Amino acid sequence: MSDTNHHIVPYRTYGLILVLLLVLTGISVAVTQIELSRWATLAALLLACTKSVFVLAVFMHLKFDHTIYKVMVVFIMLVMAAVIVLTFFDYGFR
């Protein structure tokens, strides 16, 4: 990894990511307005996760930053996932 202090991200990259995020938003609205209830929930959440990956990677510069930031973000996500799983081990089996 290069250790350039700041990578100048072109405007175009940000523009493309915005278009992508808007398309994903459109898809999640469309998917949930059709009656496919169970799958719609899953799809909306997966789309939200996809959107946040783009925001984190490009808007928040994780893609261009030191590896340590990526490691920390992944760690926090794993902590969250562990808490969610443990919570539902409790509530799911009551």
Place this chain on the structure above:
Amino acid sequence: MSEHIAHHDEHRDDEGSKLGIWLFIFTELLFFGGLFITYAVYRHGNQEAFHLAGKELNVTIGTINTVILLISSMTIAMATTSIQKKDKRTTLALIAITLVLALVFLVNKYFEWSAKIDHGIWPGSPLLEELGRGDTLFFGLYYFMTGLHALHIIIGMVLIAVIYRRVKNDRLTHDNFQLLENGGLYWHLVDLIWIFLFPLFYLIA
């Protein structure tokens, strides 16, 4: 890390500053994460009520606000590019657009909440008590989580306004713009939280 920072008179640690804002962002993520888990647990226990209550929310206004926040995230991100290109005018314009979009978001939120309150739905309202536990929980979480998010928008606007002033006064420049980047990171966090609030409250009814 091998930055070769020339010796300035002032003491500055951009990398440390960025690490600090990231650590703060993690505490915020865990804070909202706890609320999302609360939502998930109550939804699990009151599926029918959450389903019907979610239909009460206005998908159009929610979608418009999503689009507004996404665009504002892009404009503040672009400002970190323009400042590095020493383009002060564009930087100021992009920051100003971000602020205006944030304000529009809040105005929409105002109309949205007003409409709900006009329909007799607010925390502890007699109508909610009549509707029962599931609706009370749904709208309690709705007001609390979107309200807390709106508070973050207001804090972000103050921060971005400070940044605007400093760019204007040349206190933030192409070789000293960490505050702009940190403000941007905070603003993207606000966007990230909304990316999850929107489907959970407005879409998956």
